[in-house]
Structures are given as C-alpha cells and as structure tokens.
Amino acid sequence: MEQLLDIQGLSVEVLNGGRYYKAVEQVGFQIGKGETVGLVGESGCGKSLTALSIMGLLPETARAGGRVLFRGRDLLSLTEEEKCVFRGRDISIVFQEPMTALNPLVPVGRQIAEAFLLHHTGSRAEAREAAIGMMRQVGLSRAPSLYWEYPHQLSGGMKQRVVICMALINRPALLIADEPTTALDVTIQFQILELIRQLNRTLSATVLFISHDLGVVKEVCSRLLVMYAGLIVEEGGTEDVLRHPMHPYTRQLLASIPTAQNRGRDLYSIPGAVAPLDKRKPDVCPFSDRCAQASAVCFSAAPALRGLNGRRVRCFLAGGEAIERC
Amino acid sequence: MIKKAGRNTNFKVGAILLCLFLILLILSLICTPYDPNKMNTQAKFQPPSFQHLLGTDNFGRDIFSRVMKGAQTVCFVGFTSVAIGLAAGFILGAVSGYLGGPADEVIMRLMDAQMAFPGIILALVLITLIGPGSVSTALALGVTAVPRFCRITRACFMQIKELDYIKAAKSRGASVPRLIACHILPNMLSPLIVTATLAFSTAILAEAGLSYLGLGIQPPQPSWGKMLFEAQAYLLTNPWYAFIPGCMITLTVLGFNLLGDGLRDLTDTKTL
Amino acid sequence: MSAVEPLLELRDLSRYYRVKSKKNPFLKQQIKAVDRLSLSIYPGETFGLVGESGCGKSTAGHVLAGILPPTAGEIRYGGKSFSAMSGREKAAARREIQIVLQDPSASLNPKRKIGWIVGEPLLINADYSKQARQRLVAEMLETVGLDESCASRYPHELSGGQRQRVNIAAALMLASKLLVADEVVSALDVSVQSQILNLLKKLQRTRQLTYLFISHDLNVVQYMSDRLGVMYLGRLVEYGAVDDIYGDARHPYTKALLSTMPSVADRGVERIILEGEVPSLLAPPSGCAFHTRCRQARDLCRQTPPEMREICRGHYACCHFALENKG
Numbered sequence: 041m042e043q044l045l046d047i048q049g050l051s052v053e054v055l056n057g058g059r060y061y062k063a064v065e066q067v068g069f070q071i072g073k074g075e076t077v078g079l080v081g082e083s084g085c086g087k088s089l090t091a092l093s094i095m096g097l098l099p100e101t102a103r104a105g106g107r108v109l110f111r112g113r114d115l116l117s118l119t120e121e122e123k124c125v126f127r128g129r130d131i132s133i134v135f136q137e138p139m140t141a142l143n144p145l146v147p148v149g150r151q152i153a154e155a156f157l158l159h160h161t162g163s164r165a166e167a168r169e170a171a172i173g174m175m176r177q178v179g180l181s182r183a184p185s186l187y188w189e190y191p192h193q194l195s196g197g198m199k200q201r202v203v204i205c206m207a208l209i210n211r212p213a214l215l216i217a218d219e220p221t222t223a224l225d226v227t228i229q230f231q232i233l234e235l236i237r238q239l240n241r242t243l244s245a246t247v248l249f250i251s252h253d254l255g256v257v258k259e260v261c262s263r264l265l266v267m268y269a270g271l272i273v274e275e276g277g278t279e280d281v282l283r284h285p286m287h288p289y290t291r292q293l294l295a296s297i298p299t300a301q302n303r304g305r306d307l308y309s310i311p312g313a314v315a316p317l318d319k320r321k322p323d324v325c326p327f328s329d330r331c332a333q334a335s336a337v338c339f340s341a342a343p344a345l346r347g348l349n350g351r352r353v354r355c356f357l358a359g360g361e362a363i364e365r366c
Numbered sequence: 367m368i369k370k371a372g373r374n375t376n377f378k379v380g381a382i383l384l385c386l387f388l389i390l391l392i393l394s395l396i397c398t399p400y401d402p403n404k405m406n407t408q409a410k411f412q413p414p415s416f417q418h419l420l421g422t423d424n425f426g427r428d429i430f431s432r433v434m435k436g437a438q439t440v441c442f443v444g445f446t447s448v449a450i451g452l453a454a455g456f457i458l459g460a461v462s463g464y465l466g467g468p469a470d471e472v473i474m475r476l477m478d479a480q481m482a483f484p485g486i487i488l489a490l491v492l493i494t495l496i497g498p499g500s501v502s503t504a505l506a507l508g509v510t511a512v513p514r515f516c517r518i519t520r521a522c523f524m525q526i527k528e529l530d531y532i533k534a535a536k537s538r539g540a541s542v543p544r545l546i547a548c549h550i551l552p553n554m555l556s557p558l559i560v561t562a563t564l565a566f567s568t569a570i571l572a573e574a575g576l577s578y579l580g581l582g583i584q585p586p587q588p589s590w591g592k593m594l595f596e597a598q599a600y601l602l603t604n605p606w607y608a609f610i611p612g613c614m615i616t617l618t619v620l621g622f623n624l625l626g627d628g629l630r631d632l633t634d635t636k637t638l
Numbered sequence: 639m640s641a642v643e644p645l646l647e648l649r650d651l652s653r654y655y656r657v658k659s660k661k662n663p664f665l666k667q668q669i670k671a672v673d674r675l676s677l678s679i680y681p682g683e684t685f686g687l688v689g690e691s692g693c694g695k696s697t698a699g700h701v702l703a704g705i706l707p708p709t710a711g712e713i714r715y716g717g718k719s720f721s722a723m724s725g726r727e728k729a730a731a732r733r734e735i736q737i738v739l740q741d742p743s744a745s746l747n748p749k750r751k752i753g754w755i756v757g758e759p760l761l762i763n764a765d766y767s768k769q770a771r772q773r774l775v776a777e778m779l780e781t782v783g784l785d786e787s788c789a790s791r792y793p794h795e796l797s798g799g800q801r802q803r804v805n806i807a808a809a810l811m812l813a814s815k816l817l818v819a820d821e822v823v824s825a826l827d828v829s830v831q832s833q834i835l836n837l838l839k840k841l842q843r844t845r846q847l848t849y850l851f852i853s854h855d856l857n858v859v860q861y862m863s864d865r866l867g868v869m870y871l872g873r874l875v876e877y878g879a880v881d882d883i884y885g886d887a888r889h890p891y892t893k894a895l896l897s898t899m900p901s902v903a904d905r906g907v908e909r910i911i912l913e914g915e916v917p918s919l920l921a922p923p924s925g926c927a928f929h930t931r932c933r934q935a936r937d938l939c940r941q942t943p944p945e946m947r948e949i950c951r952g953h954y955a956c957c958h959f960a961l962e963n964k965g
Contacts (some may be wrong), residue, residue, distance in 0.1 A: 084826040131666060195915045224689035226854065227912045230898035235912060252827065255857070255900030282902050296832035298861030299903050300884065306839060307832040307861070405888040530745035534808070537737045538705040539729065548758075552749040 041072035043212055044246055045094070049106035052098065052270075054090045054317070056297065060103070061317040064089050064270045066345070067106075071214065073194060074244040076236075077259030078278065082249055084291075085316055087250050091216050094248075095133050096123040110214070114328045128340055129159040130206035136219040138199035142191040148176070148202045149187025174255040174294055177243075178205045197228035204235065215239075218250045233259045254297065258282060266290050269326040276351030286348065286358040288331045325356070333357055370632055375629025391441055394434035402431040403586045411604050420610050423593070424600060431609055432588040436611070439589045439620065440570055443500025443504045443582075447569045452506025454505055456558075460546065462516065463523025474520070477513040484509040485568075486575055491580045498612030503582045505571045518561050520552035556633030563626035567619040574615050590615050643717055644678035645848050646702070646735075646816055651675045651711035653694075653701050669919045671697040673872040676710065679816070684842070685847040686863030686880070688805065688856060688895070692914055694738075694872040695852045699818045702850065703737035707954040715816075733763055736809035740821035742801035746793035752779075752804055753789030759811040774811070782807045783837060799830035803837065810841070818850045823858060835862060837941075860884055865952075868892045872928040874946075879954030888955035888963045890932045926958070934959060 052064035064086035064167065068165045071077050072168035079087045096115060108115040110130060118126070128170040135141050143151060153167035160167070168187070175183035178201045191199055200220060207215055217236065221229040237260055242365040251257050257264060257278065264281045266289065272339040274287040314329045321324065328338040337356050345354045352361075372375050383465060395619035399419070414421045439518040440466035462473040480488065527550065535549055574591030576582030584587035590611040597608035645932060653672040660666040672694040679685045687695045688750060700706045702713065713720045715731045723731065739745040757775045760766050761772065766774070776786045782803040793801055802822060812813055819838065823831040835858065841847055853859050860880060867877035868891065876889040887893045894910040912931050917923055926944050929935040936958075944958045 082829060143740040191897055195916055225916075226856065226895060226900075227690060227898055228915065229900070230909070230911060233900075253900060254828075254902045258902055268870050293828055294902060296856050297902055298835060298899065299831070300860055301903065303861055306836050307835055311828040311928075313830075314800070524716065530739045530741055531747045533700065533705045534737065534739055534805070535746050535747075537732075538707050538763050538808070538812070539704075539732060540758070541762075544762065548750075549747050553747070 041075070043070055044073050044075075044111065045071040045107070045108040047090075047094070048109065050090065050093060050108060051105045052093050053103050053105070054085065054089070055101040056317060057319075061206075062270060062275075062322070063102070063317060064093070065305070065322075066230075067270075068345075069120045069265055069272065069275065071246060071248060073213070074240070074246055075263060076240050076247040076249060078249045078257035078264045079267065080254055080257050080264065082252055082314065083274040084269075085267040086219055087267050088202050090248055090267075091133065091218050091248070094216065095127060095131060097127075097133075114161035125159075125341055126154060128207075128212065129210045130212055131214045131216065132210070132222045133216040133218060134200075134203050134207050134248065138196060138203050138223065138248055139191070142189050142199060143205045147188045147190055148194065149183075149189075152202065152206050156209045159210045171205075174209050175202075178202075178208070178239075179231070195228075196224055196233060200224060200232055201235070204232075204239075208239065208243070211235050211243070212245075214246045214248065216248045216250070219252070221247075221256060222251070222253070223234070229256070230259075235261050254282065254294065266293075269320060271326055271354060272345060272352075273354045274352070275345075277299065280351060282357075286342075286351065286353040287327075287355050288333050288357075289327050292332070327355075370627075374628045374631055377626045377632060379619045380621050380624030380626075380628050382388060383617055384625060385439065387618050387621060390434055391437045393564035394437055398428075398431035398434050399406045402427060402435040402588050403492060404428075411607070413604075414606060419603075421606055423607055424596065429593075429607065432593060433590070433610060433614055434590040436590045436593065436614070437501060439583055439587060440573065443507065443573045444566045445568045446501075446504035447507035447511060448565050449507065449516050451511025454508075454559075455517075456519050458512070459516040459519025459521055463520035464527060464542070464546070466524070471569050472518070476515050480510075481513045486572060489572060489576060490579075490581060493576065496545070497601060498581050498584050500583050500587065503573055505578055506576075510564045510572070513567065514565060515558075515561060518557055519554070522557060525548060526550045526553055556630065559633070560626045560630040563629065564624050565620035567626075570615065570619055570622070586596070640833065640954075642680050644714075645681040645716065646758075646850075647712075647714040648675055648677050648698075648702075649712040649714065650703065651698065651713060651932050652709045653697050653706060654709040659896050662932065669921055670872045671919065672701065672924070675869075675874055677867055677874065677877060679848060681815075682842075682846055683864040685849060686852050686866040687852045687869060688854065688858035688859050688866065689869035690854065690895075692871075693869040694914060696820050697962045698869075699737060699820045699850060699852050702816075703735055703818050704732050705737070712786060718807070720865065726888065727769055728790055729763075733759075734815040735818065735820040736812065736816070737820060738802070738805045738812035738822050741825055741827075742798050742805060743793070748793055752784075752791055752796070754890065756789070756804060756807045756811060759808060760783065763812055770793065775814050778807045778811055781841075783833075798826055799829075801927075802834055806834075806837065806841070810845070813945055816848045816850065818852065820852045821854065824855060831858070838862070838952040851870055853941075856896065859902060860925050868895065871916065873927060873929065876957075878955075878956040880948070880955040886949075886953075887952075888949050888960040889928075890934055890963065891928050892955075893963075894931075902922040928957075 048068050050064060051062060051069040051346055053060040054063045067090055070305050079090065081087045093097050094108055094115065096118065104116055136224050144150065147173050150318060152171040156167045157169050162365045172187060175186065180186050180198065180201055224232060233256065233260060240247055247248045249261050253284050264276060265272050266276045266287065268289045274290050281290060281291060285294055292308060296310060298307055310330050323342055325338040326333045326344050331338065343356045345352050348359050377618035404427065408424050409426040410416050410424060416426050418430065420433065423429055429542030456475050462470040487574040488510050489506040492509060493502055496502045532545060532549055535545055573582055576592065577589040580597040583592055585592065594608060601608050651672060652674055655669040656666045657669055659667045669754060675698055689695045727894050748760060752963060753775050756778055757771045760771050760774065775789055778784055779788055784800060784803050825833050825852055835836060836933045842849060846961045863880050865878065865879050867874050867884050870891050871883055876883065876887065876892045883892060884896060887896055894912045897908065897910045914931050921928050925941045926939040929939040932939065938958055944956050946954045946956045948954055
C-alpha cells in the first residue's frame with residue numbers, strides 16, 4: 041500500500057496562563073492510500089489538536105513540533121501560502137457542526153463551486169457543473185434546485201452532506217472527518233456513515249475519522265488509534281482492538297459502554313478523571329493513576345509504544361498474564 | 367477580579383477620573399472657597415491665581431467654587447435621570463421580555479415611537495411642558511433614557527429565561543419574582559451596570575446641552591453647561607473661562623465611558 | 639404489573655405551539671410538539687423514551703416537570719388527576735416529580751455557589767433553618783458522590799460529570815419520587831457517562847425512585863430501562879418491555895432506529911437505512927406520519943392514521959401492519 045501520510049513524533053503545546061503545556065505528545069502513525077483510520081478518545085485527549093496540526097489550522101496559542109509527512113513533504117515546515125495551496129486540494133477537513141461551517145448568506149451550491157474555483161481555473165459554469173456532479177455523488181438528489189438554496193433551508197443532515205461535498209470537490213487525497221456525525225440524529229448519522237463508507241469504496245477516498253464514539257468508528261474504520269491524555273495508547277485493526285483490547289484504558293473504556301449484555305449490572309467505571317494539562321507527569325504511565333492493574337513499574341517510568349502481535353500498545357503489562365484477568 | 371481590574375487600563379483611568387470627580391463633589395458639600403453665587407464687579411475676568419484658583423467670571427464669581435457647586439448639579443441630574451430610566455426601563459423590559467406576546471408588541475412599539483424622536487428634542491418638549499429647572503431636567507432626561515434600558519432588559523430576559531437553569535428552578539417550584547430576583551437579575555447585572563454608566567455620561571452631556579440652550583438649570587444655580595454658554599461671548603478675550611467647564615464635562619464623561627467599557631470587559635468574561 | 643397502580647398516567651397529553659407562519663407573518667401556525675401521548679409509569683421502574691430530535695420527547699418531559707403547561711390531556715399522579723387536585727396536593731405532587739436537564743453547564747446558575755443551588759429547592763418549598771439546610775445539602779452532596787467542600791464552589795470550577803451530579807442532587811432534595819432524566823448523559827464522555835448511570839441505578843435502589851429516562855442514545859436506554867416508548871413526530875409509535883422492543887420491534891420506524899444504532903458489539907441484523915429526513919412538524923404527512931420514509935408504505939398508510947394495536951401483553955405498536963411485521 042502506498043503511504044500517504046506519515047506522522048512522526050508529533051507534539052502540540054498549548055499556551056495556558058503564560059506557559060506552554062504538552063497536550064499532544066509523541067504521536068506517530070501512518071495512513072496508507074485508500075485506508076479508513078479511526079482516531080478515538082475522550083474530550084481533551086488531543087485528537088482534534090492532532091487533526092488541526094495536520095491541516096495547519098492550530099490556533100495561535102498552540103504550536104506543533106515533530107514531522108507530518110504528506111507524500112514525503114513535511115507539512116509543518118510549509119509557509120502560510122504553501123499551506124493554502126495544499127489545504128482543500130490535498131487534505132480537507134469536515135467539522136462537527138454543519139451549521140457553523142457554512143456561510144448563511146451564500147447559496148450552498150455557490151459555496152461548493154467557490155471551493156472548486158479555489159484550486160481550479162475554469163469558468164463559473166464549469167464550477168457549477170462540477171458542484172452539481174459532486175452534490176449528486178454525496179446523495180443530494182435534487183442537486184440543481186438545491187444549488188440555489190441557503191443553508192437555513194436545509195436540514196442538519198443535508199447541511200453535513202453539503203459540507204462533505206465542499207471538502208471533496210477538489211478530490212483531496214485525504215479527508216479528515218472530525219466528529220462529523222456527533223450533532224446528528226441516529227438515522228441521519230447512519231446515512232452519513234454510509235456515505236463515507238461508499239465514498240471510500242467508489243472514490244477510494246482516504247479517511248481519518250475522529251470520534252469519541254467507538255460504536256461509530258467501528259462502522260467506518262478498518263484501523264483504530266486510541267488516544268489518552270495526548271498519547272496514542274493503542275493501535276490495531278478495529279475488530280481486533282474492540283474484541284481483544286490490549287491497553288487497560290481501551291479495555292476499561294469498552295467495559296463502561298452500556299450494552300444489552302451488561303443490563304441489570306453496574307457498568308464498569310474508570311475511577312478518577314483525566315489529569316488536567318498542568319498536572320500531567322511525563323515520567324510515569326499516563327494512565328497509572330486510574331489503572332486497576334497498575335504495578336510498581338507503571339509508576340517508575342513512562343512506557344513506550346511497542347509492537348505486539350502486529351499491533352502497537354503503550355503499556356508495560358500488555359501481553360502479560362496480569363492484564364488478561366480484567 | 368481585583369487583580370484583573372488592576373490590569374484593565376480603561377477601568378483604571380475611568381476610576382481615577384471619577385474619584386477626582388467624587389472628591390470635588392464631597393468637598394463642595396463641606397465648603398467652597400467662595401460663595402459660588404456672590405458677585406464682585408471689581409474682580410471680573412481675573413485669570414487663574416492663588417486667590418482665585420481658576421479665575422473669575424463675567425460677574426466676578428469664583429469659577430472654582432462654581433465648578434464645585436456645578437458638580438452637585440451634574441450628580442443630581444445624572445443619578446436621578448439614570449434612576450428614573452433604569453426603574454421604568456427595567457420594569458417595562460422585564461414585562462416585555464418575560465411575557466412576550468401582545469404585551470411585548472405594545473411596549474416595544476411604544477419604545478420605537480419614543481426612539482423615533484431625537485433624545486434632546488424630546489427632552490426639550492418635556493421641559494417646555496413642565497417648565498425648566500434641575501428636577502424637570504432630570505425627569506426629562508430620565509424619560510429619554512427609558513427605551514435604552516427597556517431594550518437591554520428585554521433582550522437579557524428573553525435570552526436568560528430560555529436557559530436550562532431557569533427551567534430547572536421553575537420545575538422546583540420557584541415563583542416568578544424569585545426567578546427574576548435570584549436567577550435572572552444576577553446574570554444580567556453586568557450589561558445593566560454598563561448601560562447605566564454610559565447613560566450617566568449621556569445625561570451629563572444632555573444636561574450641559576439643555577443648560578446651554580437656557581432650558582435646563584436656571585441661574586443663579588451653577589451648571590457646567592450654563593457656564594460654557596455664558597463663557598461663549600468671551601471666548602477670544604478670556605479663553606480659560608470656557609476652557610474650564612468644557613474640560614470638566616469632557617473629563618467626567620470620559621471617566622464614565624471608560625469605567626463603563628472597563629466594567630464590561632471585566633464582568634463579561636466567562637460565565638461558565 | 640397490572641395489579642400495581644401506576645405512579646403516573648398520561649392520557650392524551652398534548653402540547654401545541656403557535657408559531658408565525660413563514661409565508662404570512664400575520665398568520666399563526668400550530669405545531670403539535672406532543673400529540674395525544676398516553677402512557678403509564680409504574681412505581682420503581684425506569685421508562686425510557688427515545689426518538690430523534692424534534693420528536694417531542696423532551697417537551698413531554700418538560701410538561702411533566704411543570705416547566706410547560708399542557709395544551710390538552712390529563713396527567714394523573716398517584717391515581718389522581720392533576721386537574722382534580724387542590725392547590726396544596728398539586729404542589730406536593732409537583733415536588734415529587736423532578737427533572738434533571740441535559741446540559742450540565744447550562745442548567746446551573748453561573749452566579750450561584752453549588753451549596754446555594756442544591757439548597758434552593760428547600761428554600762422555596764420548606765422552612766428550614768440555615769444550619770439545617772446546610773446539613774441537608776452536605777448529606778445530599780455526599781449521596782451523589784461529591785465532596786462536601788463543593789458547596790462553596792461555583793459551577794464553572796467543576797467538571798461536566800460533577801455538574802451533572804449537582805443537578806441530580808438538587809432534583810432529589812425534595813424527596814422526589816419520579817425523576818425525569820432528560821438526556822442526562824448525552825453531553826458526557828463515555829467514562830463519565832458510566833459513572834452517572836451507575837449513580838442513577840444506585841439512587842433508584844436506595845431511594846425507590848421511578849425514572850422517566852429520555853434519551854436519543856439507544857444503547858443507554860436499553861441499559862437503563864425496564865420499559866420503553868418510541869416517539870416519532872410528536873406521537874408515540876411503539877411501547878412495551880425493553881426485551882420485547884429490542885427483540886421483536888413491530889413498527890418499521892423502531893426497526894430502522896434499532897438497526898442503525900451504532901454499537902461496539904457485533905450484531906447480525908440487517909441494516910435498514912431510512913431515506914430522507916424527519917418531515918417538518920409544520921406540515922406533518924397525512925395518514926401515518928411515518929409513511930414518507932417507510933419502505934412498507936401502502937395507500938392505506940397515506941390515507942388513514944393507524945391505531946395503537948396490542949402485539950402481546952404490554953407491547954403496543956401504532957402501525958397498520960404491526961401484527962404482520964414479525965421478526
């Protein structure tokens with residue numbers, strides 16, 4: 041598989057009260073062409089910051105370090121002008137809230153056409169043609185009449201389709217979807233997930249799918265990255281990770297999800313809360329303070345992300361016996 | 367809060383200016399260097415000196431004493447008009463914003479009708495009807511300030527009454543007065559305070575304007591606007607006479623505006 | 639269950655809104671946010687109410703909690719109709735029905751300390767000395783798993799999960815019996831969500847609480863509820879025991895909803911993708927409200943609204959073909 045994105049040792053520091061704190065650390069992963077990769081974690085784990093630093097859209101109060109290689113080019117070292125060229129053309133992003141991602145005063149079709157003209161030279165008629173074609177592909181069947189409608193005339197699901205359409209109009213090599221279905225209803229969410237799956241099949245779009253919901257990620261992603269407190273703690277095939285989680289955090293997170301099986305019993309709940317940025321200790325395992333299996337070694341050093349049975353996990357105990365008992 | 371106030375330049379400068387105004391006001395209540403209304407034809411148009419700190423006017427009255435006495439007038443007119451505007455505006459705005467529907471329509475159209483007149487013209491009409499003087503000036507300026515308070519109160523009520531904590535309190539049996547006093551009012555205090563300080567400075571300016579036109583404060587009661595009017599004739603020969611009341615008006619209004627801006631910045635931070 | 643008197647009964651409860659018409663600003667249009675909702679909730683059970691946004695599940699909860707007045711219909715609490723109660727009885731009933739709202743940050747007054755917020759229901763409804771109130775507040779904070787020191791803090795100093803605990807504490811302060819939980823965990827992370835769900839379960843055991851659990855998350859509702867109602871466009875379309883509904887849904891909407899619920903577990907069910915979106919409440923479809931998205935829709939569905947039919951004991955579905963839609 042051709043490698044599209046190669047992130048090496050990415051770190052993001054955010055400014056808080058005059059000091060920089062590490063919110064994302066040592067994040068490294070690859071995405072191959074045509075893959076759908078899920079990035080999951082709870083709020084504050086750094087998944088959105090990772091996405092923003094790939095796009096070069098970090099706020100001014102944050103700075104990124106490390107390397108983000110896209111087709112061999114380091115995106116972090118680009119100038120603002122160079123970033124404008126690759127954004128939208130090579131990598132696009134879809135955000136959570138479709139309501140705020142669209143300009144309320146411009147017809148939706150025009151917004152898509154304008155996104156097209158940013159990276160293509162062509163007449164307005166050609167742009168319109170391209171926009172309507174793409175609108176059909178994302179399942180907006182009334183495309184010609186929808187072209188002239190304003191965002192407030194569309195429902196939430198249709199708006200999200202328009203946003204996805206804008207992101208895909210320039211056929212980017214990589215689509216980053218940052219919680220694209222969180223604001224939508226279940227049946228609409230499923231339509232959008234189905235759309236992403238279908239785009240992956242037909243256009244072989246590469247997708248980095250960011251979500252807090254493991255069930256949603258399972259629907260679309262073949263590979264899964266789990267983040268905790270700014271670090272990748274586990275990586276592997278989606279089915280493998282969900283069936284046989286190796287990291288205690290993944291395991292306990294899965295146990296906290298209510299399902300038909302644990303009805304009538306108390307849910308597992310992870311004690312405590314994620315340490316705030318200013319209280320994180322870099323020299324111990326980040327999950328050690330909440331981990332039921334933690335032993336002396338976990339408090340003595342920070343574990344590295346190591347390969348295990350074709351997967352990667354950041355835990356001293358993974359693969360050993362103690363951890364299997366949970 | 368106090369720490370942040372120290373870093374906010376607007377707030378600091380505004381507070382210093384208003385402190386100076388307050389000191390002047392308090393001193394004027396205790397004593398003034400001269401009787402502000404006592405004329406002395408022998409000492410007309412004296413330039414500033416140690417005897418008369420800011421000189422004397424066309425009747426030989428001590429300008430410093432008149433400025434001090436004028437601060438009382440400013441304060442009276444400012445506070446009374448803001449109080450009238452705030453009270454009436456808050457009640458109307460609260461009814462309008464809380465009830466909505468026909469009551470809201472009626473009150474808002476009334477306010478629109480009033481806002482269609484320029485404030486100073488409305489005040490002129492009112493004063494013509496009830497006669498000049500400091501009380502009627504305050505009343506007229508208070509009435510012109512009502513729509514401003516009404517609108518801001520209505521907007522706050524409409525926004526806050528839809529919030530979840532109001533619903534929660536309602537479901538726990540809180541009465542309407544309680545909802546307003548304990549839940550809505552504390553959360554709309556900052557826009558209200560800011561509007562009040564800005565309305566205060568508007569009132570000072572409007573009072574100066576009305577007195578300048580001869581309709582506001584009546585002689586011999588000293589008023590900064592009136593002083594400015596009287597000084598106008600002697601602008602070329604005795605510029606300090608016009609400069610001093612003008613300066614006082616500017617500084618006081620500036621003080622209130624800066625304080626208002628500063629308070630907005632300070633209180634407008636994260637509510638949650 | 640039928641031997642037990644229901645704690646709460648809704649009979650044809652409706653809540654309509656009047657909104658300005660988009661085409662003509664002088665015309666008012668009626669929106670039926672909740673339309674003839676009838677259900678019974680028995681003491682000690684958890685009744686789940688699910689549906690997509692705009693289906694009226696939250697409005698129903700708000701009407702129950704007294705935040706909104708009903709437009710029509712009857713609420714019976716403890717066997718007595720609200721309209722037949724004296725003022726004092728009504729106030730007592732209102733105290734026993736409490737609500738916890740969705741957004742843990744918006745449902746706390748940002749200018750008040752936690753202790754004040756939790757103690758406010760006592761301040762309004764009962765006559766306690768300040769010391770007694772403080773003691774009760776401290777006890778309640780402990781019950782919901784918060785430190786006593788929280789009482790002197792402001793809402794913005796707490797995390798989302800802690801704020802939701804505060805909301806629960808305030809709702810329980812009046813010894814309430816029926817708790818309307820309106821999307822209480824949807825704004826929370828999974829690990830915090832499980833803590834709150836466990837807390838609700840524990841409180842239900844120790845205080846014999848009855849829950850009306852409103853949520854759009856089918857996994858959570860399945861875990862929490864004993865019985866379940868599914869709403870679509872202001873109407874109840876199916877209700878019954880959780881196992882009946884999840885195992886043998888008869889309404890096509892319920893089936894679609896269940897098949898699309900994301901889950902980490904493997905399920906071998908066929909996925910039903912619903913076409914289109916929920917129609918506008920301003921122009922509800924004729925006949926069965928669901929026919930615009932239903933794969934089985936026939937002429938009958940477009941013309942005649944279906945009646946609630948009993949499938950088996952306690953399991954009802956509002957579909958012309960409910961009895962045929964097996965499995």
